[in-house]
Amino acid sequence: xxxxxxxQRIIALLVADARASYAEIxxxxxxxxxxxxxxxxRLRASGVIKGFTTVIEPAAVxxxxxxxxxxxCTGRTTPAQIAVxxxxxxxxxxxxxxxxxxxxxVHLRAADIGHLEQALERLRAESFVTSTRxxxxxxxxxxxxxxxxxxxx
Numbered sequence: 001x002x003x004x005x006x007x008q009r010i011i012a013l014l015v016a017d018a019r020a021s022y023a024e025i026x027x028x029x030x031x032x033x034x035x036x037x038x039x040x041x042r043l044r045a046s047g048v049i050k051g052f053t054t055v056i057e058p059a060a061v062x063x064x065x066x067x068x069x070x071x072x073c074t075g076r077t078t079p080a081q082i083a084v085x086x087x088x089x090x091x092x093x094x095x096x097x098x099x100x101x102x103x104x105x106v107h108l109r110a111a112d113i114g115h116l117e118q119a120l121e122r123l124r125a126e127s128f129v130t131s132t133r134x135x136x137x138x139x140x141x142x143x144x145x146x147x148x149x150x151x152x153x
Contacts, residue, residue, distance in 0.1 A: 001046040006031065010039055011049070018052045043094060058109055065110045066137035069120065070102035077128040085126045091119035102133070 003011075009029050013020055022033035022040070029036065043049040058064060071082065079097045082104050087097040094107035106123065110116040116136070124132055 001048060005041075007039060007043060010036060011043070012125045014040070014049070014052075030146060037101075059144075062111050065116045066109045066113050067110075067116055067120075068137070069106045069108060069123065070133040070136045071099075071104040071106055071123075071129055072101070072131045072133075073103040073128045074130055079104075085128070086123075087121060089119060091115070091124075115149065132153075 006029050012027055013025050013028060022036040026033045026036045027030075031039075045078055050062065060067075073082065081095070083097060086092045086104075089108075091108045091110050092106055093109050096105045097103065098105045108116060108119055108123075110119050113136075120132065120134060123129065
């Protein structure tokens with residue numbers, strides 16, 4: 001699908017505030033509310049916009065401990081197997097196949113170190129995991145929601 005600069009601005013505005021009205025967005029991109037709605041509908045129908053969600057501040061719900069875990073897996077483990085297994089763990093907030101020595105990188109969030117240790121032990125118990133290497137997050141420096149960069153006018 002071809003996206004123009006207006007589509008990109010609409011996406012950026014929705015990422016910043018998914019509850020913004022079509023009229024508010026239209027005022028910022030010089031379109032009417034119905035024109036913005038048509039564009040958003042087209043972006044949704046084409047799969048560019050997958051949905052709208054609520055972003056929770058982890059500290060507000062008590063999940064303040066984070067770690068990135070490198071997974072080392074048996075030779076025939078597929079990305080699909082890793083995806084299925086990591087989805088079983090509520091502490092997993094992201095899982096990625098990566099280049100380098102590790103087979104996958106998993107982002108965990110937990111209430112505290114004890115909870116993180118329990119989550120790691122459950123992850124290590126997956127049949128295909130041979131070993132892990134963990135890095136505990138000390139602070140989040142940049143935490144930007146996913147967005148398409150807005151091209152300059």
